Amino acid sequence: MKFGIFFELSVPQPLGHADEVQAYRDALEQSRLADELGFTTAWAVEHHFLQEYSHCSAPEVFLTAVAMSTSRLRVGHGGVVCVPQINHPVRVAERAAALDILSGGRLDVGTARASTITELGGFMADPDSTKMSWDEYIDVLPRMWTEERVRYDGTTFTLPERPVVPKPVQDPHPPLWVTVTSPGTERDAADRGIGCLGVAAASFKEQERRTGEYRKRIQQCDPAGRAVNDQVATMNYLFCHEDDATASRIGGTMFNAFGMLNSQLLWAREVYPTPAYRSLGNLAPGGVDRVRDTDPAARRPVPEGVAIGDPDRIVKAIKIWESMGVDAINFLLNTANLVPQDQVLASMRLFAAEVMPHFAEGGD
Template sequence: MKFGIMASHQYPHGDDLRKRLDELFSTVELAAELGYDSVWTINHFQSNLATPQPISMTASLIPRSGTMTLGTGILILPLFHPAHIAEEFATLDHLSGGRVVLGVGAGYRDNEFAAFGVDPATRFRRFDESIRLIRALWSGETVEHDGEFYPLSGGTIGIRPLTPGGPPIWIGAGGRTAVRRAARLGDAWYAPGNSPNPGYLPKHVAVYNEALAEYGKDPASVERPIGVELYCAPTTQQAVETALPYARTEYATYAEYPALRWQRDRFDELVRHTLLLGSPEFLIERIGALRELGFNHVIFRPGWLGMPVEKIHASLRLFAAEVFPAFR
């Protein structure tokens, strides 16, 4: 079992961004020292939180992350030209020594699509075409692509990736159709662990496995990442008392977007079913259940809006000391 952290670089607009980034960098350096396996950056535009952009953030974490895998969790692919992303991630692949993953999703915030003049009704077709073109460019061969959105004739990439064929592509997806798309186009399905429906994960793992087999891929050979919310303290009561107020604030902020209003209305269900706030023993039990479903890479946000960095570091240290040994 691998464990990674989300570099949650989202802050209130009035915060001292330089100070917050220094805290983030210290958190990533600590995670590398403690033996965490990966670190992931965030992508949003015109957000209600100050959100530094993921390609720049990923590059800034390369010298601070030891041997950790670095990736975007996730990049909103329909808002970028695929030739741009192919070049950027080929560059990151070299800068990181082959440690980078391109994590992508189709997006959901209407204001982001409006800002880029992208019709959200086209996002899935753009998404599909972008991945196919990125992979073609990463081959290093001359590309003839008669696409709906990104036609390219005689195109070649300026720098070939260090990794043959390019970095892995992980696809964030929630619904049944999107999960099947992840199986068809991606190297991994980056599963969301925040559904308040306890039946969601078993059902969609089955959908993913069936689709992998349908597309001729071995279900046993793919990485199985899942994103969760997690905080570790000596007792579950301490974990809840420490983390829940900050998590509630962050989820209320997300819920300002129409597509996420359900997170405010159903926050108590999220707490019961998906927020992993607890003692090492509690977390070992819950992560063990995820392992039983087939997941082998747990990625979590180590803190929420306003949480002091000392509390974040305490959780990371305790989790590494007490939970890692149960799964490694």
């Protein structure tokens, strides 16, 4: 089991320049510590216009800073929005190759379609065309990284024959992923031989379904690139403390705040009804996964399976994800600066000392 960290770079209301700067500085410090502690990857999303929820609109710049201040930590664009009006595929290929060079071959490339009409509409992009454009990006990006000259005549973009430079240092190219929020995307990933990158917390039942479907289909994949990436990663939340009640109180505040901000995005889908973006109802942790306790005062504010608690509780939760065949868990560490930075760093250190050894090679 691999463990990574996952950044939205959310900023609290009322929005202030100082808080925005602090979110970036804290994330860089968390990345440096993650590198020291043995976390594998730092993922950063790409979002636009989503005040408070995510101020990570230039993740390739942020990830370059991460790469320059770490030595082992992989950097993951999770994921670049594959819509021509937002990111032309040539620019995606060029930026990724440059970042792979600067990081010494530590780049993972996640791909995405964007989440809401708030983002797509801001660039005058048609939500109904995003699946088609994503499919074309997945086809052409590996070619831009590996072929000397590329020509592409697609439906959503056209490229006259050109040499796309620079080239990445990883052979044959950086691992490709697709962000999985909408049901069914795991099948798209498997069919194309790319990694399944969960970026929304899923229940045990939903993750088990996704992983099983992915493992079954990828056996017959037609690889989009020159290498198959058959990894399944899921998103989670992390706050580790010696005292479970303290962890639940502090981490639960972060968990609930992120859920509130994220839920606003889900409803924004209804502004532009389209079969291209399916409903996400009942997919997040909760419901049958919640602690069943007759005393409401004794209930934890976070569902089972979320890595918020003392080390023993977190180990038990992760072992369930591991039993489903999940290869990696990427943790959200904070939301809108709600958890003081010293507590975030202490949580990471305790997790590395008391939880990670259970999942290392030869661990119990």
